[in-house]
Amino acid sequence: MQIKNSTALKERVLDLWKTYLLSVSAQDILLGEVSDHLYVGDVDFRSLAARGEKAPVSSYVDIGFSDDIGEMAYELAQGGEDMRPYSELSLFMKEEEIGDALYDYLSSHITMHKASDILDNPYYRQVKVRGKTREGHITLTVNDYLPGELIQTWHEGFQKEDPFAYGKAAFFDSRVVFPVLLENGGVWMSVVLSEIESMKEPLEKAKGKVITYGLGLGYYTFMASEKEDVESVTVVELNPHMIALFKKELLPQFPHKEKVHIVEGNALTYIMAQEDGAFDYGFSDFWGGLSDGLPLYLSFAKGCARFRHTAHDYWIENTFIDYYFRPAVMIFLMEKVLGRKERPLDQGKKASGILRKFISFLEKEPFTLEKEDDIYHLLDTKTLVRVVRKFAASCL
Template identity: 75%
Template sequence: MEIRKSNAVKDRIQDLWKNYLLSTAAQDMLLGEVAEHLYVGNLDFKQMAARGDSYVSSAYVETGFADDIGELAYELCHGGEDMAPFSELSDSMTEEEIGDGLFHILVSHIKMYSASDILDNPYYRKVKVKRKTREGHITLTVNDYLPGELIQTYHDGFRKEDPFAYGDAGFFDSRVVFPVLLENGSVWMSVVLSEIESMKEPLEKAKGNVITYGLGLGYYTFMASEKEDVESVTVVELNPHMISLFKNQLLPQFPHQEKIHIVEGNALTYVKNQEDGAFDFGFSDFWGGLEDGLFLYLSFASRTARFRRTIHDYWIENAFIDAYFRPAVMKFLMKKGLGRNVILLDQGKKVRRICEQFIAFLDREPLSVDREEDIYRLLDTKTLVSLVRKFASENVESW
């Protein structure tokens, strides 16, 4: 890939680097508070809602994040090399400007939801967890969110004005109880807002004979089987305890269980021997999240690349793009366009190796960046999905 080093292109790359630093700092703080189960319970959410979504989000950030924003802005301005590369923001922004920037990014990525946004879902209306049940090391039970408890939601889509967004969050205005699967006492899967939002598009694409890899609580299986244009749903699941729990506790509540066929087996092995066109649509969802999912996603994408008649989708593919591959493009642009070898947010040795491989792949691609618009086209999710899938298919032995 060639980059034309015009002043306009170089200026845009530098602006994007500043945007990357500020956005990553804000969203790292956001997801850190999600992990810590930030709880803002001393606000009257229903009364606040009358003043508009923007007011609600601003009040929530002011109450829950004000101290953290002030502390981080101070550290970015005075922490020196210990805060690199984020301390570079202080070269062009004052401490107050950094704080304001962090505040506005957080406000734009936090939203209040009504309990009905999740409880009105067909799965919730028809499928109930009636009691705590255990099969082997897998437990089916329920959990809850308190009103004002910060949760991660699904970030969907690339926006030019906010190109490095990778984490959205929200909270409910009242208590929500949801089903959950525990593996050895730890949450493996739950039907929560992020799950519902992340499966919306793959469900819209499902038709004819569908295959899905990964069973969990059967949300995708249930919703796909509800569609009139879906004839069958084949589920490949490795864990026999998961299958037993599902068949005994959940499947009997599915209105269209006659469409559902469960195969016990390894998804990677199954798809390797799968005939192209045996199914109309496939959806893989057998990883828990970003950390354990990157290698499985790349492995599966490399194995499904040969399909021409079976359309395939991958759970949270956009999230892999947001978290790993778009930042890698930023690193590539800084090196190729400005001659700077920058440091990204540390994501571990294995992820770093994949990002370096992807950057080398980009350098070999017959593409060019001649104008500012070409940069945004390269960063766009649709472009990156295509590139990452090609990258995965060319490096099948690496996964």
């Protein structure tokens, strides 16, 4: 990579660093409360909505996040070593300004939804889960969200005005019941808002002969089979209990079940033997989320790199880019443009090792960084997806 340093380039990188520190700090609060199942009850969100779209969200942030915002602003403003690098915000902003910025950030990354936003989905209208059914260590049942319970939603990717967002959240104005799969008693997957939103684009791309890796509750399989331009949907699933449960309880409710073909097998083994062009479109979804997904995503991207006639996409690929690789680019820029070695997010030993390799890989990529637009081009999701897939194919 060729970097033509200038005062303007240094100023832009420093400004992005400040934006990055604030964004991560705010999202740490946001996703922390999602993990803690924040519940703001006894509020009539429907009545608040009559006063304008922002009214229920403002009330939600006031009630649910005031203490978090105050505590985070205080800790960042103190500039303590244990809060580095995020406490560097104290070099740019006073405590009150940090608090206001955190409040504004949270307010713009939380939305309120009506129950119909999810219940009007074709899968919900057609596929019903009644009671509790078990096959081996897999259980099919239902769960619910209460009105005012905070949930994570899908972040669609890079925006120049909000470059480092990786988490958004929402709450419903009324109770929502949704299907869920439990593995050994813990939630493996559920058809919730983030699931529906994250599969919108891969479903739009599905056509002809489709193959998907990972069965779960069959949401992707159902929605793809509903498309007129989809001839068949082949599903590769490793877990025989999942397959048995799906065939018994869910598949009979599919209007186009004749299109669905299930193969019991290991996705990584299957992809290495798959003939290029045997399918028109492929979609991988056999990891649970960020914590277990990064190595699987990269391994599968390496396996798919040889395809020229089968387009292939990956569940939550945008999120891997948002959470892991764009911050790695920021660390790279801080060192190469400002001469400062910074540590990335604490993402675990395995992920940190992968990201160190990725940063070294970036140095050899044929990019020229000279002006502001060059930086934003490098940070853009489309660019990073292309670079990360190349990295997976050649370096792992």
